[in-house]
Structure formats: structure tokens, C-alpha cells
Amino acid sequence: MNPPKKGKQGTRGAKQIVDENIETLKFYRNCALGTTVFAFIIMQFLYSSFSVLFILSCIVQFGAYKFMVYMSKATYSESGQLLDSGVDLNMTGGIAEHVKDVILLTSICQVTSLISYYFWLMWLSGPARAFYLLWKNVLGPYFFQSPPAQPEMDEKKQKKLERKMKRMQR
Template sequence: MPPPPKGKAPTKGAKQILVENSATVNFYRNMALGATGFYGALTLALYTDNLTAGIIFINVLVLTIYIGCYQIMKYISRPTYTENSQLIDPGLDLNMEGGMGEHVKDIVILTAITHVLAVVSNYFWLVLLLLPLRAFWLLWTNILGPWFFQEAPQDTEQDEKKRKKMERKMKRYQQ
């Protein structure tokens, strides 16, 4: 394992983040369109007689996931400009490791893979159940788990003084 790099980690410039965000949004939009087109073309060509209300509903759900993820990526990477058209803020970096953009991109990838695999068998739609499991896992590890298992706060010096003062008052009242 190589030693960690020395010094400050290099940062991206605002214009670089803006360009990368635009490329990322376009890439994942094209991924969703490609998976939808592939599934639609093969399903209509080979399995038209097997289309049921359930399959149509799942496809509408998948399209809703794609549109929602696309809109989220567009929203969180929206740049802010001054009145003079100067870039103030490039928006959230979608390619930042561990960021919100990474989770949204994971959803698009899983959905596209499921959409393409569903051409082979409808049982592959069950892979979409990994989305709520992942959401619960993130909720547990980042919010609920630390909240449930946090240690009790330690007594500070001031709390100790207050406790002794209350003990003295109680002794006075008891006598």
C-alpha cells in the first residue's frame, strides 16, 4: 500500500466542476435512455404478447426513477451566476466521493442494469428491491445507528460542582 500523499489534497476549480457536472449529467441521462431504448425495442420485437399491466407498471416506475434521478442531478449541480454572468458557485460536485451525487448515480446504474437484465427474465425486476435496502442501510449507518448507540455525555467539572451543591442543600433540609 503506497504511503499517503503529503500536503494538501488538490482541489478542483469551479469551472472544472461545472464542466464535469454537465458531462456526468449527460452520461447518466444517456445511460438511462439507452437502457430504456434497449428494453423497449427488444420487448416490443420479441415479447409483445407477454406485456401485462404489472410489467407496464414496473416500466413506469423505472422511468419515474430515471426522471427523478436526472432532475436531482440537475438540481444539485445547478450553478449560480452573478448579474454579469460570472460564475459564483458551480453547484454540488457530482463526482465527489461519498457525496449525494454518488448515491444518485448508483441508483441510475442499478436501475439501468436491472432494466437491461429484465429482457432476459422478469425475475430480474426483483433486483430493484436493493434500492430500499440500500436506503435503509445508509439511514441506519449515518443517522439512526449513531443516534441509538451514542455514549452518554461525560460529567463536566461544572456538573460536578452543581451536584455537590445540591447534596449540601439536601443535607441542610434533612437536618
């Protein structure tokens, strides 16, 4: 194992981001298609039909994949020069990380639901995590923030304010 490098982490170029985005999209496309086709074939042999949740999961996977394609779309000039690499899908802490989690969670639910339909309940962990992140990052700090502190005034300003208040009371 290599020791961590000291100093600033190197940045990646736009061309490298585009190449990594293509590989990431390929992986998640294959993951979604592979599990969907596998689950569909097994459902046809075992149950001779498929459930509404399976159809909904296919729609969710397709939508999540298309959203990732939209986010990572690179723009080129008329001469073919790369102008914008799109969003880096491998960036930690970004929205793409959550979209990738949705694809993986849905794939796991599709395959494990072949054992029992109760495995579809795992799908509820997605909205639960979304609510947790919303509470942690937006709602919790908003509701539990401390009131703004009153700025400390020196004696001169305090006396001036008191005189002004006395004049207003007259």
C-alpha cells in the same frame, strides 16, 4: 502506476466543477436513455408490451436525472461571471453519489429484466442500502449510545452538595 502525492490534495476551481458536472450529466443521461430505449425496443419485439415496473423505472430514472440537473445548476451574474458552480456531482460521499447509483441500478434492472422478470428483484437492493445507511449513520448511534457520564466532582464540591441536600431535607 504513479506513487501517491504527498501533501494536501489540490482543489478544483468552480469552472472545472461546472465542466465535470456537464460531462457527468451527459454520461448518466446517455446511460439512462440508452438502456431505456434498448429495453423498450426489445420488449416490443419479444413481448409486444411492457410492464408496469418498466414504466416505474423510467419515471425513477427521469426523476433522478432531473434531481442531478437541479443540484448541479450553476448560477451566473448578469455579466456572465460564474457566481456558484452548484453541487459537485463527482464528490465522494455526497447525495449525488447515491443518485448516480439509483440510475445505474435501474438501468441494470431494465436490461436484465429482458432475460427474466425476476431480475426486477435486484431493484430492492436500493431501499435496502438506504435503510442500511440510515441505520448505520442515524438510528444505530441514536439507540445504542451510552448514557452521558457523570462529571467527577472534587471533594470540596461534593461536601457542599451534601450540605445543601441536608438543608433541603429539613
